Each structure stands twice: as C-alpha cells, then as structure tokens.
Amino acid sequence: MTTSMIETRERALLSGNEAIARGAWEAGVRVASAYPGTPSTETLQALVTYEDVDTRWATNEKVAVDVALGASLGGARALAVMKHVGLNVAADTFMTAAYTGVGAGLVIMVADDPGMHSSQNEQDTRLYARMGLVPLLEPSDSQEAKDFTKLGFEVSERFDTPVLLRSTTRISHNRGIVVLEDRAEVPVGGFHPDPSKYVMLPAYARGRHPVVLERLTRLTTYAEELVTEEGADTRVGIVTAGVPYQYVKEVLPEARILKLGMTFPVPVERIRSFAAGVERLVVVEELEPFLEETLKAAGIHVEGKAYFPRTGELSPDLVHDGFAALGLVEPRSSAPTPPPTVVRPPLLCAGCPHTVPYWSLKRLGAVVTGDIGCYTLAALEPLATMDTCVSMGASIGMATGLAASGGADKPVVATIGDSTFLHGGVPALMDAVYNQADITVVILDNGTVAMTGGQEHPGTGRTLSGEETRAVDLPALCRAIGVDDLHVVDPYDVSATLRAIEQAMAHRGPSVVITYRPCIEAPVRIKDRPFWVDADACTACQLCMNLGCPAILWTSETFEGRRKVTIDTEMCTGCTLCAQLCPPRAILPVQEVGS
C-alpha cells in the first residue's frame, strides 16, 4: 500500500500494524527503529513509505530501543517496534529508560503472539509494564491502534515516561477501517543535558526511583480517562481490553462493559465503583490473569481465568464458552467433528539454501542446536535435524554448554542464520573462541531476514529505505573474533558443503562454516530452468524425498513396490540439489526432454 493511496482516502482499510505506522506519522514521529519479528514487522515497512520519518532496521531490539531513546532525548518523537520476545532483548534499556524518562515522546510498540502462530513462547507484555512501572496502552481494533499510538506520544511527554503500546497478532494482522488525519508537525526540541536524569549512576538513579513511583500515581488517575463504559445490566459487569473486547461484544452485544484503554497502571478505583454497580464482576483477558490478580489484590471480588483459558488466543467461541459456564448465555451447539484431513506442516521452500547444510548434518550425525528463522523448520520431517531452538542467538552459547557438559555423544554443531547471528550470535561466538569451545558453528547466510518476509539487515548492504550502505563482512568478522578454522561454501554444492562441515566438525576447538547463497524468495524470487524426473530411470530409492523439497511429489507409479517421484516444474527453482543426489541420474533439466 503506497502513501499516495492512503493519503487520498479519508477512510482506509488498514492492518493494525499499518494503523500504528499511520498513527506515528500523524503524531509527527521523526525516528523509528525496529528489528523484524512476526507479528510486528509490517509496522516499519508501512512507516518507511511516509515522508519526513527516519525509519531504520536495527541490529536487534535493544539497539532499536537505544536508538529510539537517544532520538527522544534529542527532542524528536521516536518509535521502537518489536515482537514480544524482542522486549526481552531490549529489557535492559527499557527498565532504565523508565527512570530516565524522555525528551520528546517515546512509544515502544510490542506485538504479542497469543497462540504462538509464529513464536517460541506467549509471554504477556503487560507484565513488563508492571515490572518497569511504565504505562501500557492496549488498542482493540485498527482505529484504536492508530488513535492509541498518537495518544502514546502525548502521554509520554505529559508524564515524562516511555509508553508501551501492546498489540497482539489479532490486532496487528487484522484489517479494519481507519479514519485518516493529517500529520502534526512537532518541531525537534533539542538535547538538553541533564546528568541527574540521563546518567544513571547509583546516586542519580536513587533520585529517579521515587519520581517513577510518583508518576505512577498520577498515571493511575489518568488511566481512568481512558475507560469507556457501556450497557445497563446490573447483574454482570465485564472488565476487558484489547481484542477480547470485540469478542465480548460479539457474544453479548448488550452487556455491561468497562473497557480499559490503559491496562497498566490499572485504574483500580474506577473499576471498584463499576463493580459496586453490578452483582457479579467478570474479567475477560488474553493470556495472564493480569487484571484479575490486580483487582483481587485490591480486594475486589472478580471472576476470570476460572472460565477463560490462560493459554493460547481467545476467540468468540472460547468467550462464548466462558460466558456459558458463567450462566450468561446458552452453550453453543457442539459442531460435528470435521472429516479427517491431511497434516500440512510448513516446509523449507523449493530451492532453499538451508536444505543441504541440514541434510549434511543428518548424514554426518551431530547434536544440533538451532536458532530462530526459517531453518527452524529443519526440526521437522524429513530433515529432522535440530535438537534445540530457544531464542535469538542461543544456538552458539547452548552448543558451547552442551560441549562443555560432556554429555553429548556426537559432535556439537550450532546452526544460525545471518541476521540472527548479527542480532545475538556474535557475543556467543566470541565466548566460544575465548573459551575455546569444541563446537562447529554453521552460519546459514542467505543475505536477508527470510522468516519475516525478506527484510534488510546490517549484513545485506541495504537499509530499510533501500539505500546502499556498508555490509558486515561475515568471514572477516569471524576471523577478527579469532576463528582459525573457517570455511565458506556454496550450499548448492552438495559434496563441498558436506565436506566442509565434516572437516569443521573434525577440528578441535571452535570452527565456523559459512554457507552462502541468497534466499530463493528475497530480495528477488529466483527461478532457474526446472528439472523433471525420467520415470523410466527412476528406481524409487526416494533419496531426493529426504531433502524435504515441496516441489518433489509422489506419483502413482511404482518400482519394485516403492513409489516413484515427480517434480512440479512450476514450483521447481532449478537449484539442482536433487539432481546432484540422484543415484540413477533420473533427474534432468527440462530442456533435455526427448533428447
């Protein structure tokens, strides 16, 4: 969606992420920094289409918050964007930014992923707000996503605090109608040195903690202004926020609802007076019983997680079930069980350059620590060659520990993508070299952040806005760290890749194999001359099938009671991997048909 399209329309259908970008732009944001992560990624990709905003990818989420805080202290409204687990990385700065406060408005947008559509855990960002004593706004649709973003900058400046804006997958990836407004020009305020506020020496920080607490008291009062109340029922009152509000409205359109716009600090006294007007108080919230526990601690009798799940996403159906258990609605008629259908796990793409490194590791036998990226799919059949996947960059440190434990019966190999390596792997590789860990690190360099749709990073040589810049030289970086046993191979060369990994695994001490080949999908979709299977030559050994390539399909033909294969030429990218492996040379380039 281009800027011109958005600006010529009064009402537009925007995703939550696009609406947050729009809100930031309308609020006069000047600097925005993010590390890609589902479901937050599109926010900066939308923001970069607007003018007058310095929008950039950061190496990781901590750097993104550092950059945004610095910009804020310089007097420019600033935005940092990340997924929920990104805030773990950024937590160090985040927790102390609560003490420093801001220059111009600072909004930290965090997208939670209840249900873990594309995440390794489903932590609840509201708990970070409580830990950091930082206010948190929670929109319930695209319009509010835009409005609350703008409000976030105002709250940030009025109360001199960073503001968390919590989205979830169903906000970020839900499109809804948004009324568009113009950009407010907010001049850059300039940097005003104030060591007692910005230099968090113990002596100065001790002075700031009481300021944070006093601010929290004022924010608690302010949170009451962001409450909306509807309905007239005196029997049951429902306290909710975010997308669960929409589910409540779906199931009980006439319900008595107290909807919170700010869920930290919780406007407890406002809720207490609401509770006084109803016989029964129910909290509907996704993930943790955050509001419920706060209200119970304040002595307000409330029901919540006894009726609504604490794990996964809520849905209109789960909210209906909870209300039915509470006796508020009739139970849903149970739908008949659907007919059995096929399991369809995601796969590495046809021609994915990550395929052969994992196929090689399976062949060689290794304990493989994995990391976050497309290649995590190598944990699934048929490659099934990954033993751990925990957090960004964890593969290398975990490999070091596994090797040190003496408990691994095979060589220990860490596998990590290029962007993940730069994000969180570099310090761990330094540690491995420093402590001379007996591990091999395979850096799967495909020149992009592939998992989130092909974003630039410091190793690609391009910025978010598409400008050329210096690229990190990965082999030179590894050498500078002190890696003596370094191999760089093309993962489309099956034997060379197998050989390089085998040699690196045989090396005592830390070794690195960089497999370099651009992603098949980004920045450009690569499609070479496809291959086909000569069915007369195929002996149905199915060796190619174990690559897990989605373009290699089963056929109804058999050989000696085994099923032969065929290649979907539309999907085949011509990577040659299966042809390199095929023992009877039955896999041929398409032009050789009939020759």
Add this chain to the structure above:
Amino acid sequence: MSARGVVLAGVGGQGVVLASAVLAEAALQSGFEVKQSEVHGMAQRGGAVVSHIRYGDTVASPIVPLATADVLAGFEWAEALRWLPYLAPGGALVVDARRIVPPGACRDHRRWGVPYPPLDPTSIAGRTGAVVLIDATGIAGTLGNVKAANSVVMGAVSRFLDLSDAAWEKAIARFVPPRTVDLNIEAFHAGQQAETLDPADIPELGLDPLPERHYHIDVNEAWCKDCGICPSICPEFCLALDDAHRLVVVDEEACTGCRLCEVLCPDFAIRIVTPVGAQGGAR
C-alpha cells in the same frame, strides 16, 4: 444487516491473503464496516493459510465465530475440509478441485505420513448448503495464468454475497499486479459462470498406501571393509559407521528395499533380503 462471514482457506502461495484483501476492499467500497483477519509467519512456506472476512453494518469480532460463515472458500480440497467447522448450517462451500498433496501425506514406507482425504463431497453431505466444486486452476490456466485461480474462486464466492460487480472489479484492480488486472477480472467473471464439476469425473490421486513390506539388511562381515560408501548413500539412514568405524545396521525398520547399498558395494558384502511373498521383487 448482521455481519456476514467468509472464510478463505488454502496453502501458502495460492493467493489467499490477496483474495481476502480484495473481498474486504469490495465490502468497504459497498459502504460496509469490514474486518479481516489472517495469520502470517509459519503459515507461509507451504503451510495452511486461512483468512477471515466479516462485513456488515457493525462488526465486532474480526474472527468468524464457529458455524457462522456464510461462505467457506477452499482453494484446495483438503484445506476446505479443515475449516468446515466454521461454515454455518446451510452455508455455501466453494472449492477448487485442485489437490495439493504434501510430501508427508503419502504413507509409502514413511512413518510420518497422513493420507490425503478423498475428493468426495458426499463425505460432507448434510454439513453444507450449496457446494460449488469448480476447476478454478484449470480455468485460470485456460485464461493464461494459473495464478489467477484465486480470482476464479472469488468469482464463484461472489454468487453468495451481496456485493456489486463494480465493487469487486474496483477492488481487484486495486490489489492485483497492474499488468494482470484484465486477466484477473476475466478470471473473476469466469468463476461467476463456472460449472460445478461432477466429482466422479475427477481422477483419483493413486496415492493410497502401498502394501507394507519389511526387509533384512544382510552384511557379510568377512567381506565388508567398512569403507563407508553404503552409509553415505542410504536414503533412509539405515546404516552408519560406529565410533570404531565399523559398519552397523542402525535402523533396519526404515529400509525401503531400494538396494542402493547392494548395488554400490565394491565388495558385494551387503544384500537386501526381500520378504517372501512380496510383490514386485528384484528385477
């Protein structure tokens, strides 16, 4: 008007997300409140993709509640079945007769397979209203680009929704690549007219599980010199060299009887014993 619900389901790469953006835009053009919800991320890369669209005078939940969708559109047969619980009693099922069989769906010696369901609308009889089974991919191919199959499906979906052709065409023009606007609009109209197929005319996949067979890997230890050729070629990783660099059979159960080890052994030291009574046998 109470909110209408449409669920679009397919496989990554089929254009489900684009089709849902077109439908949402057409509803917006028609003056309705619209919400559309999808899941990105792992759903791409050949996995299942689903998108929910709701429109009406007011819309609360962005997700279609179970058993309330007016239309369920399957861009592929198995995905239509997966999301069937969302279809309202009497709701319309529009489905492309295309079948995308994931590699794991063939149980031929694979221990991780789940078979692909037969394309048989009678298996869901009584659970839907109208069933429109069309050859969307074939129609799009005839028009010049199989990728326009999503527009053919949406043409068939439009029969059950109260949105004008003008709104649909405007929405298509806004979202599809500029060079393919005419093609996609043509595909959309072809979908409006598309005839419902007789399932009996659709050929079977021929991927029913083959008879299960077991093999014995017979290594003549006196002749084997542990050279490592067979473990490096065995497609199913049945063979390995142990720490002492000796050949060991680690997973005989996984052997498919391909005999690559037997054929490639320089010393005739390995033999695959086909079970008695098995069909096929050595050539």
